[in-house]
Structures are given as C-alpha cells and as structure tokens.
Amino acid sequence: MNVSQRGAGVRFALFTLAGLALFPFIFHAIDGYAGLATQIVIVSIASIGFNFLLGYTGLLSYGHAMFYGGGGYVAALLLIRLMPQHPNLWLAVIGATLAATILALLVGALAVRLYGIYFALLTLAFAQMIYFVVEQAQDWTNGDDGLQSIPAALLPIGPYSIDLGTALPPLALGPFGNLSDIKLWYIVSALALCGVMIGMRALTRSQFGEVLTAIRENEERSSLIGFNAAAYRLAAFAISGALTGFAGALRALYDGSVAVESVGIERSGSLVIYTIVGGVQTLLGPVLGTGLIMYLEAVLSAHISYWRLVEGVIFVAVIIFLPAGIVGTIAKRFSGRAKDRALLAKSVSTGSSK
C-alpha cells in the first residue's frame, strides 16, 4: 500500500468518526432524537452486512431477518438464562455474533449453490422456518409477546464495568439539544459502526473483494482461473450474516427487548429497502438509506397513518428513477465528471504536445 492510499484510508476513518460524532446533534436540529440516532447507527450495521452480500456477490437474500432477529434472541437468551446476575455485554454480543455466523455457514452451505430467484426463495424459506420456530417455542421465546426486560448488560473494560445507559454530562447546545441526551450506548454503537465501515472499506478493496467481484461478473471464467466460487460466496454469506447478527444483538440489548417481528419477513424486506434506497455496492449507501427511511418513519408515522405506503412509493420510485440508489447516483455523477475532466486534461496535453 502506498502513502497516498494510506492517507485516503486515514482520511476516510476521520471523516466517518467526525460524521458520527456530529450526527446526533444535527439530527436533534431536524426533529430526530438521540435514541433514534442510536437505533439508526445499529441497524446500519445490518444494512452494511446485507449490502455486502447483494453488492459483491449479486445474491439477493430475502431472509436476513433470521440473522438479525436470531442475533437478538441469542443475545437476550444468553443474558436471561446464563448470566442474570452478571450480565456481560461482550459475552452476549460475541455469543450472538458467533451463533449468527454458524447459522449463516449452515444455510449458506446449501444456498450458495443456487442463483437468482432460487437463492432468494431458499433464504426466505429458512427465515420463515426460523420465524415459526421462534414463534412456537414459547418456553424459550415467549412466542408472539417477545422477550421483554432483558437485563441491562454491563460492558467490562479492564477493572471497570460500564453501564451504557449512562448519559454524558449536561451541556446546552441550543438547537442541537444537550450533550446529556447522548448516552454511552450511542458512543459504543457509533464506534462499532465506524469499525465496520473501515473494515468493509478494506475488505472490498482487498484481493478477496476483487475475487468476489470477478465471480459476480463472470463465474465461469473465475472458476477456470482456479477460484472456488462457492467457497468465496459462502465466506461472503457468513460475513454478511455475522454483521447482521451482530447488529441484531446490539439492537436487542439497546432496546432491552426483542420482538418476534425481528425475525419476520418484514424485517428482511426493510433491510432490502434501506440498502436499495441508499445505494447498493456503495459504502455509505446502506447507512444513508437506513438513516433516511428510519428518520422519515419516525417523523411521518406520528402524523400520517399511511407511512408504509409512502415508504413503498419511495422504494419503487428509487428502483425506477435511481436504480443505483441515492449515494450510487451521486457517486456516478461525480466520477463521471472526474473522468470527463481527466479526459479533457489528457486531450489538452496531447493537443499541446503536437
């Protein structure tokens, strides 16, 4: 890696951190609230996981709720059943992420052999199976009522045990709210999202990401060169499931409850919507799409009863008019201009050399 590439990576990390640090305050100025900001940051991680699969393998999963809700239920059950006295956030989240990874490896081992509609329907079938198992296993999951009052987990760091419900010290910030609106939960979630974005940027630029792209574009040729397409796709599916499960676990612990809908078909659909609206195959798209739709939902559903109709119209309008999504469309326009400029510069310089 040369110096300018490393510089770009550092710049990206700093911009991401700065954006996430400012986000809840700017969000407050446009009628958002800090709790919603935390939820958006957490769900964005799930959308990034979903986008990695769709964007880099071309596989549309219609069952990512099994990882999201599954992660939430595993984290909740670990706390409720195994450590009610000493709820440890690390263990709950790591356990849930591992469980989601194992589930993704099992489902993926069967699913990555299929394409297009068959892949979408097989992931949907597994998610439906898990949904109905969760709904029926009343003794463990409380069925339709979901698990309420998950013990508030503590985050042990060294000798300290940190309660993430702790608010920052009060400091009035005018239209941007108050510093004490922010709880440690937001900081931890934002750091997690920042880490995931930096990791995802590195992953998609690595050789692994390049091979995935090559397989997506032409599987036959990539296989002939010697890449095991199914193994690469399985790895991508596992990473995608792990990230989504990680996000589901964080969300359940942050909310203090997990509902059966988190494993349902509508949750799978919402990850699809967030990612497509923001822009598939982009780094920022899933985050922006998640933030935009969740924000509009919170603001509009208070005033209108047909928010979901609006959501559907936005979704279809994006598919028809901005197939690359919001971020994808903007990025294309910019890179198009940059290319034009480069071409112009080239033609000018070649013209002058004559």
Add this chain to the structure above:
Amino acid sequence: MVALSQALLNGLVLGLIYVAIAVGLTIVFGTLRLVNFAHGAFYAIGAYIGLVVAQNWGLGAAFIAAPIGVAIFAIILDRVLLRPFYGKDVTSQILVTFGIALIVEETLRLIFGATTQQYPALQGLATSVAIGPLVYPLYRLLFAAGVIAMLVLVWLFMERTDYGLIVRAGVRDRTMVQLLGGNIRQASTIVFAVGAAIAGLVGAAASPIYSIAPGTGFAFLVPSFVVVVVGGLGSFWGAVLGGLLIGELQSLTTLAFAPAANVIIYLCMALVLLLRPQGLLGESEVIRQ
C-alpha cells in the same frame, strides 16, 4: 377417521387456492421470465373488489367483477410499470414487484382499514352436507369444484390456444420462440392478465372461507412460491401437484402436530431445492435463471 378425512378435505381446499395462485405465477414466468412478488396483490384486490360488489349486488356479481377488475389492473401494471423490467435481471424484478406489493397492501389498508373483514352471509350456501359420517360445509365443496373447473379451462387455454403454445415454448427456449416469429410480447400481456384474473377470482371466492385483511395476499403468496418451487417453476402440472402436496401437508401436520404446520412446508421446499432444484416436474434449463 372423521378427523382425518376432514383434514384431507381442508387440505384440498387450501391446496387448490395455492394451485390457483401458483398457476398464475408459473405461466407469467413462462412468458415473461418475470418473478412476480406482486402476484399476491391480485388475490387481495380480487378479494376486496368481491367484498364491495358482494355487499351491494350479491356474491354472483362479485365472482364476475373480481377477475375483470383485477385483469384490468394487471394490464395497466404491465403497460405502465413492469414493461421496462422484463428484460432485466431477476433481482430488479423481485425488487420492483415487492415494492408494488407493498404499495397495493398499504393502499388497501388505507381504503378498507387494517381489520379483518367478512363477506355478507351466504344465502342458501351456508349449510353443511353429510358425506357418510362426515359433515362438511357445502360452500367449501362448491369452491373446490369451481377451482377445479377453472383449472381445466386454464389447461385448455394452455394446450389449445396459440397463446398457450407460446407460453409452453417460451418456458423451454425463449429466444427460439422469438426467432421463429412468436409474438411473446403480445401473448405476454394476455397471459399476465389471465394469471392475474385467476388469482383475483380465487381471492373473491376464497374470502368467505378464509376472510380477508390487507396482508392476506402476501400471506398466501409466500406459500404459493413454495408450491411453485416444489412443483417446478414454469410447469402447469408442477403447480397443480405442488399445490395439492403443500396444502395436504400443511393440513395433515395441523392435525398431527399443529405447531409444526408452518415450519414443515418450508422444510419441504428447502429439501426440494437442494435435492431437485428444478422442482418435481420442472424443466432443468430454467434453474439458472
């Protein structure tokens, strides 16, 4: 024994609904290569048109109005929204039809409210008949007979008309049909409308049995995808076999161990996808689509 035969009849009625929705999905896939997540919306629209018409002009009028209304809706959808997506990749098709399904469901919720609705009482039909020791609602038996009669008509449409010929040929080799001068485009609009009308009619006819809510269409669509996959995407008889199989499986599991009834059909689908991805009666060429 009575409980078992009752479960078998329930499975038949449920299975026939799945068959009717799945046949539409399958023939649309055959001509257009379109995977239509909005197909359940046709069922729901038919059910609600039927509800309004039945309340004002009786059940008979509802069974005429529902398929016609849904067919008109489908033709508009085909011409206005879906046309640019026919040549595109499966992912875009799934996404846009999923979005349309969402819009239709929410529009129905806005117009008719979120609550479950019932058709007006069935005059003269709300009785039960005795078949040996078994007493079974007359309407359900008539419903089953009606759906079977409709399927025979669809089969004749597929086997005896040029449109059906183009559909069947299109499943096998779409490019060749076009090279030979078959007008898939024109046939496809008609086939799309026919598939939608079937779903709309069944929506109207099944609602006295299962009642309706805005989400009912999607709720029936998901098992119908199971049916299409189990039977074989693009195969008429596959849809029939798959639908009856899934309906009976669900009904008998409800009798034996109710909590597993919803899990087992997805298990069945996963097994078929893994062991015979083209489905029980499917053509192997279509699986890579």
